[in-house]
Amino acid sequence: MASAEAGTLYRGREGMWSWVAHRISGMLIFLFLIVHVMDTALVRVSPEAYNEVIGHYKTIVFGLGEIGLVGAICFHALNGIRVILVDFWAQGARRQRMMFWSVVGLWVLLMIGFVPRQLGHMFGWW
């Protein structure tokens, strides 16, 4: 295990920051998943109870939170594919930096697609 006494030298750059972002996004998604299973479990209580709680997801604050959640999921999914390629593709380790910027580019494209769609749902544009 790394510790300050043993030294925490790391190469930094894309390899380290993608790892940090993967960890933080994964932790957030896991916490949301537990909450989401519990709110969905309310369908077993009554239609009224479920509709009451799920109604909060349709507010502006939750709508913006959903954009953050989808952003975290998209990054974690794309970077996860990069991790799989680093581990299983012969060229993976050599191309990891290029793949990181591909992840960033694809993430921006996915968010450019999702954010207007979500804002449209929130404000009733379509």
Add this chain to the structure above:
Amino acid sequence: MTATQIPDPTKRYQRTGLRGRNIEMLSWLFMRFSGAVLVILVFGHLFVNLWLGEGVQRIDFAFVSGKWANPFWQLWDLCMLWLGMLHGGNGVRTIINDYARGPRLRLVLKALLYIAVVATVVLGTLVIFTFSPCPAGAEPSLLPSICSE
């Protein structure tokens, strides 16, 4: 004084004493396989629930029960629940192993994690299988259209 043993430079450096098939290797492999499946399951879930139609605005009891009246979506959500919780739980286990130094803190955090994972998986599985799309005595306007057919 004995001469310093210099290992053969072609010999692979061993981080742990573990070789071959072991729990940590299987956990590493599980993260990659479950992750690849989850990409499909989660993007499918987001596409149907947040992108199509009026997105989150149309989600209510009738929408969820309409989906779960179909075994396809029951199986989809069941796989997503199990793989998601085990993938996420294993990820948090790795985070605890990395940052919690004392043995007691590690024990407490892992106990809490395993209780949360088991409780969430059991709760979700029971809901998917014991759920009725048309509960008796419920307000008919809140139910999916299949209940009045």
